[in-house]
Amino acid sequence: MPSYTEENYLKAIYKLAEAQPGTEVSTNSVAEELQTRAASVTDMLRRLSEKGLLHYTRYRGVTLSEEGRRLALLTIRKHRLWEVFLVQHLGFSWDEVHDVAEQMEHIDSDLLIRRLDEFLGHPQHDPHGDPIPTAEGVLHRPQHRLVADLRPGDKGTVVAVKNTSVSFLQYLDKLGLTLGTRLEVLDKILFDNSLEIKVHNKEKYLISAEVSRNLYVAE
Structure with a gap:
């Protein structure tokens, strides 16, 4: 190893x-x-x-190399499984888990990770919506759309974030744009490509182009 x-x-x-x-x-x-x-x-x-x-x-x-890629994906697998565990069972928020998981991902025990995966119910995604590689080092990438690519009238459910920095995740929390949030694009501002969106058919927000380029949705 x-x-x-x-x-x-x-x-x-x-x-x-x-x-x-x-x-x-x-x-x-x-x-x-x-x-x-x-x-x-x-x-x-x-x-x-x-x-x-x-x-x-x-x-x-x-x-x-093929082996190097496999080992990289197994490290990512451990990292993302630990993030799921920290959020679901230890009360961590999605902006708190990265640094802790960075340390735990290096635990060298195939049995532990196999039991962890079973305990968690074989999750497919981590708390940020990133896919979890399989035990064989295979990564299945879902076909999501960036909010930036939506047009007025388009709707979607937030399923992943591209930017996982603490400040960005905390900003999304303030807007209520967490995973599972339903949103609709109301208008696109041509001046700076910012978007006016409606969240949960209630609150309206104006989000920057930078934010829209870091949010993924599925229909």
Whole structure:
């Protein structure tokens, strides 16, 4: 099994690769994501390459190998299962779970994670609406729409958030735009692409284009 640090690297590379599919992940972007020095990143990438967990070419970038991608997804699986547990059984709110789950995701026990998954009833999504990878390291991506892509008159149910920062989640709480919230787009402001929406057929809000680009809905 990879070490704590190696798991963090694999997960970071996976996240960066997903944000820009089809391109190699640069050393500098990994360093920025993990808030460390580029020289340290280079040393770790060489080590992970020697273990067959990624393909690294100096000055070009890095891509995960099939095994590296599988291990990254298993780390993500543990993280998201722990987030579900923290929210459903320990009373954490969705803006409080990330840092705790970051620590718990490195527990090396297949039996524990299997029992955790069974205890939770095999959840498909974490508290932010992100899909939970299977035990085999497979991720099924649902087809959701961004609120930014809706037109006046369109309706949908909030099913996921793209931005999981504490400040953004707390802002959504204030508006009542949590998962499961039903909304309708009333108007789109051409000046700045902000949207006027109605929540639960009652309250009306004006949300910025930035907010609308970080909310997913399903019909």
